[in-house]
Amino acid sequence: MEPTGKMNTPVTNSTHSNGNAAGVTEKEMVEGSKANQATIAYRLLKQDIINGAYQPGDKLLMSHLKSHYEIGAGPMREALSQLVADRLVTAISQRGFRVAEMSEEELTDIYDARAHLEALITGLAVERGDEDWEAEVLGEAHKLSRVNEVNTPEEMLQVWDRRHKSFHQAIVNGCGSPKLLEMRASLLDQAERYRQLWLKQTVFSQNALEEKRQEHAELVDALLNRDKAKATELMYGHILSPIPIIRKLLPQSIPAN
Amino acid sequence: MEPTGKMNTPVTNSTHSNGNAAGVTEKEMVEGSKANQATIAYRLLKQDIINGAYQPGDKLLMSHLKSHYEIGAGPMREALSQLVADRLVTAISQRGFRVAEMSEEELTDIYDARAHLEALITGLAVERGDEDWEAEVLGEAHKLSRVNEVNTPEEMLQVWDRRHKSFHQAIVNGCGSPKLLEMRASLLDQAERYRQLWLKQTVFSQNALEEKRQEHAELVDALLNRDKAKATELMYGHILSPIPIIRKLLPQSIPAN
DNA sequence: TTCTACAAAAATATCTACATTTTTTATTAT
DNA sequence: ATAATAAAAAATGTAGATATTTTTGTAGAA
Numbered sequence A, B: 001m002e003p004t005g006k007m008n009t010p011v012t013n014s015t016h017s018n019g020n021a022a023g024v025t026e027k028e029m030v031e032g033s034k035a036n037q038a039t040i041a042y043r044l045l046k047q048d049i050i051n052g053a054y055q056p057g058d059k060l061l062m063s064h065l066k067s068h069y070e071i072g073a074g075p076m077r078e079a080l081s082q083l084v085a086d087r088l089v090t091a092i093s094q095r096g097f098r099v100a101e102m103s104e105e106e107l108t109d110i111y112d113a114r115a116h117l118e119a120l121i122t123g124l125a126v127e128r129g130d131e132d133w134e135a136e137v138l139g140e141a142h143k144l145s146r147v148n149e150v151n152t153p154e155e156m157l158q159v160w161d162r163r164h165k166s167f168h169q170a171i172v173n174g175c176g177s178p179k180l181l182e183m184r185a186s187l188l189d190q191a192e193r194y195r196q197l198w199l200k201q202t203v204f205s206q207n208a209l210e211e212k213r214q215e216h217a218e219l220v221d222a223l224l225n226r227d228k229a230k231a232t233e234l235m236y237g238h239i240l241s242p243i244p245i246i247r248k249l250l251p252q253s254i255p256a257n
Numbered sequence C: 001t002t003c004t005a006c007a008a009a010a011a012t013a014t015c016t017a018c019a020t021t022t023t024t025t026a027t028t029a030t
Numbered sequence D: 001a002t003a004a005t006a007a008a009a010a011a012t013g014t015a016g017a018t019a020t021t022t023t024t025g026t027a028g029a030a
Helices: A026-032 A037-050 A062-069 A073-085 A104-128 A131-145 A153-175 A178-203 A206-224 A228-240 A243-249 B026-032 B037-050 B062-069 B073-085 B104-128 B131-145 B153-175 B178-203 B206-224 B228-240 B243-249
Strands: A089-092 A096-099 B089-092 B096-099
Touching (some): A062 A073, A104 A178, A104 A243, A178 A243, A178 B104, B037 B062, B037 B178, B062 B073, B104 B228, B131 B153, B153 B178, B153 B206, B178 B206
Antiparallel strands (some): A089 A096
């Protein structure tokens, strides 16, 4: 099956004019710049899978990947194995790689896990967050509430999504645990394809947007009042709320080629 | 620096006489057998890192890895990237791979995250576990309490560790969330090098062993009584308890070569 | 001397092109 | 239809080429 929709195209190693004026250490410079082929492939492919350029279950033919991304088989395999670890791709030895399937079962599990984890982390943030954390949360909440003066619907979607993510990120950043944040990030990546389905429904409905605004306001209120019980409960519900919408939109798994 | 201690040696593809008598589907057979080179490398290297065959910070020279595990650079890179995802290895582009450092900071973070997560999962298990779950927990608890009639100290260590792990696994299996279990497993892998330090101290001290027995008994009691609050609290404390011991044993990070 | 800057050499990491193995598809005979 | 076989496609692995980093050595300046 041919991939659908717009897809990433490899950039001929964006010269990335590393305006290295001064005050940048050797290490910082190097780490920021030239990634290896495997890393490039990983990023492009991950984006394309999340954005739906490939369908769940699609076979990821090495010949196609090589020519499309202009990357050799070795680095491409490296990228693919990483995506397997991320659960966005599945592999069977000697039979190659496929885009991970989506299912109602997985939807339920991911969101259940996310809700519990995000609630846990939020509770810790309430206990551990300092004034800077409060300020960040408030600031991001404000920016999110002001996503109106935007141009196209497409832009609206992207801006709202970006700020919504930042808002939640600001909240959880207070938890003080890098490991919990890593796990949360991983789960969020796994949820991303499902989230995309919900996003369109929500951002383009004044009703839904207003509802979210309300939830966020209550959340901020509980957070700043350091009401742990209320904050965790609100967060739990907030994360679970998209499930019914997504369930309706979930593509029926057609036995992919 | 030369790797220390006993280390895995590649097996010349264990012919693995696949006694495929009957009733085994094609798929089941294939998936169980021949893993590719990258997978083999991943398993061996992961074991060696966890078992301390390499020191934290050790450089993982491609030339050494290739010759020692008798695996080419391509598959080896694939394995290494996966270990980077597991946080057991770090990578810097064009400068290769190193065994991840260990630190008191990370110890604290991992155990904090583990304690919260295991408590969360235990709470869910109490709510969601069925009779089979109860039976499994009870059974594993019993087997763990009977780790006496063993031979060598080395065997004692291994048997106790294995059964202790199974006991905890039986508990969390009741939570009903594959994703939460995955995250827990990942965190457990990351904790493993720290746990090993604690294990020797515990298994070879009658005092410590008795204490653990006590904790486990209380835990089982709370679980079977479906006392969620008590079970989660006990579990939280149980997971955190090794920290002081490990902290003392933690090797001082010597700037590795 | 002692330090610094530079250049060359060596070591290392990474990638590519091709060889090999395995699976899948097509074809033919039963 | 079914099973066996051959051909094609695909996945995986290897060896060697290329690019990058690190080390070493040297000459000049302080």
